[in-house]
Amino acid sequence: MRNLILLLHLFAAIVWLGGMVFAHFCLRPSVAMLEPPKRLALMAATLTRFFNIVIVAIVILLATGVQLYIARDGAAAAAIGMHLMSGIGIAMMLLFGHLFFGPFRRMKAAVIAEAWPVAATQLGMIRVLVLANMILGFLAVSAVRLL
Numbered sequence: 001m002r003n004l005i006l007l008l009h010l011f012a013a014i015v016w017l018g019g020m021v022f023a024h025f026c027l028r029p030s031v032a033m034l035e036p037p038k039r040l041a042l043m044a045a046t047l048t049r050f051f052n053i054v055i056v057a058i059v060i061l062l063a064t065g066v067q068l069y070i071a072r073d074g075a076a077a078a079a080i081g082m083h084l085m086s087g088i089g090i091a092m093m094l095l096f097g098h099l100f101f102g103p104f105r106r107m108k109a110a111v112i113a114e115a116w117p118v119a120a121t122q123l124g125m126i127r128v129l130v131l132a133n134m135i136l137g138f139l140a141v142s143a144v145r146l147l
């Protein structure tokens with residue numbers, strides 16, 4: 001059972017981290033050739049789908065993370081890397097919440113209103129926050145594997 005929980009935890013992390021890598025390094029540069037209305041509408045639609053998947057991944061990460069932590073009898077038995085991964089993971093979830101309910105919500109509203117400069121500014125903020133979360137994700141994976 002522990003292996004299944006660990007596998008689900010790993011899959012959820014891969015989906016979230018891999019999606020950020022794809023969005024930042026592949027999708028974002030590729031849509032730069034589009035005119036702002038098309039680019040911003042495409043990014044809003046794509047991020048809506050991706051962020052819905054991220055929400056599911058976060059639920060899975062929290063549920064499986066708690067199970068894995070309990071299986072180790074809590075703080076006393078957990079390795080330092082597990083503590084670091086947990087702390088970084090919580091920071092990532094909080095950062096995602098800020099991104100989702102702040103810049104992303106404002107970007108979607110601006111796209112609907114066809115306020116392209118506002119939408120572009122919010123997308124720029126999303127890019128920075130996704131990059132920060134991606135770095136945190138790599139740090140979390142490194143912490144649990146190296147420490």
